[in-house]
Amino acid sequence: MALAASLPETIRLDIGDPAFDSPEHVVWAANDAASTGRTHYTPSAGIPELRSRLADKILARNGYRTTPDRVIVSQGASQGLFTALTATTEPGDEVLLPNPAWPNYLMMSQLLRIRPRTYQLTRRTDFLPTVDQLASLVSPHTRVLLINSPSNPTGTLIDAARMQKIVDFAEQHDLWIVSDECYDEIVFDDSFISPATLNTARVISAYSFSKTYAMTGWRIGYLTAPETISGAIAKCQESLLACVSEPTQWAALAALTGPQDQVRLMRETYRSRCAAALDALRDSPLLPTEPRGAFYIWLDISATGLSDHDFTLRLLKEHGVAVAPGNAFGTAGAGFVRLSLTAADADVAEGVRRIVRFAAETLT
Known part of the structure; x- marks a missing residue:
């Protein structure tokens, strides 16, 4: 590069x-927020208006119910994923990561001193995970299974039948699923499925405004998590960044509520x-x-x-x-x-x- x-x-x-x-109405929303004094600290997990709208979006697009208090607005999905791993692991724990995959997953694991065990995505399996391979890697130290669908870099999607097997596997081994769904709006058929539609108690899902709304430089994303872990994620996030920029959050709200x-x-x-x-x-x-x-x-x-x-x-x-x-x-x-x-x-x-x-x- x-x-x-x-x-x-x-x-x-x-x-x-x-x-x-970025859409013009998004830019104007940030400008309006900055020019009218909405430039202060917000709740660490995000302004209530945005969290409420995100809960609505998740139901409409991703197909499962969440509540605003289980939505955490993050500084891009990158930081959200890092915080999810922070809240669910301790140094020495293991995480199952795809290979090939977005390289930041591995970097996050190294920073948190958790041990990555990679499951191979190959042409033989259509670059999709298999439960057999996951089973060969899991150990008593494994805490998290990270999945990415649609995938960067392969563009593959995990279909509903395979996703059900993965969710059942995670439940069987008492694993958290951290699901990177940053490309959930950029799909070319109707086979996309969010794993939280199959088990909301074990899945932390990460999303982004970057790809959906061409807002990469704004650095805003969001997580939704079960009630048992969402509070811990919000506390971990507060120690990292206090909160996401307030004008950026109002811009994200405009992206959700404006023309699509x-x-x-x-x-x-x-x-x-x-x-x-x-x-x-x-x-x-x-x-x-x-x-x-x-x-x-x-x-x-x-x-x-x-x-x-x-x-x-x-x-x-x-x-x-x-x-x-x-x-x-x-x-x-x-x-x-x-x-x-x-x-x-x-x-x-x-x-x-x-x-x-x-x-x-x-x-x-």
């Missing part, structure tokens, strides 16, 4: 930051870009995983004979396209790269054309 940033003509398909601007046209537009745009990119890759030696959510394509580049690190660097230096090397997402990412579909349509199309051309060159 640092090298790509130093090359101004680079087509950036490496970072999951939507190129869309941009959310639908972005989802359809990502769907269209994905279809076009998959079509362009179809006759290449590269093997894409067809995403069912999020805005990434997980691309098997093993046919080129290059490591993901070498492929990424050569593609950047020789063809001016930046993608993310698979090993950045864990050992199971070796031989893959991740393409982000957040750039403009023309850039995504041109970037994929250059990737296909580069792959062909490696075989000649």
Whole structure:
């Protein structure tokens, strides 16, 4: 990423930051809050108006009931996930993490001094977790199973039948499920399911405004948790940041209550870009995983004979396209790269054309 940033003509398909601007009414809500004195401390878990609306959203979109007092507004889903792990583990405990996965899960575990045990997501299992593998990893020290659906980096979704098995497994082994659902509004079919619809007593769910409303720089997300742990999570959060910026919280409320046209537009745009990119890759030696959510394509580049690190660097230096090397997402990412579909349509199309051309060159 640092090298790509130093090359101004680079087509950036490496970072999951939507190129869309935040909705105008969101910006005005923050401006209005700042200009009318709503710039003070708030309750650590968030302003009541926002928490109430988030409980409504969770019922409408995610399909399960929660209450405002079980919703915690966080400084992005990243901080929310960190706080959830803080509240549910002690140093020396174990957490089951996906591999490949967003690398911050592993960094959080290291900071909290909890031991990660990774379950492999492979083409053989459609890059989805299996209970058999989870069972081979769980031990008396395991406290948390972390899942991510839709997945970053693979774009896969855990279907209802598989999710039920995972929830039953967690209950059998007395595990907390920490469910990263940051891409819950960016799904391309109707198979998305939140695990809390199956067991609200064992699931802590994390969400974000970043992807849904193109608000990455605002740094606001939220958790919902069972009553038995939500108070502890709020107390842990208070020690980390006191509260989320008040104007940002009013902006988030405006995002929820205002027009949702941009959310639908972005989802359809990502769907269209994905279809076009998959079509362009179809006759290449590269093997894409067809995403069912999020805005990434997980691309098997093993046919080129290059490591993901070498492929990424050569593609950047020789063809001016930046993608993310698979090993950045864990050992199971070796031989893959991740393409982000957040750039403009023309850039995504041109970037994929250059990737296909580069792959062909490696075989000649």
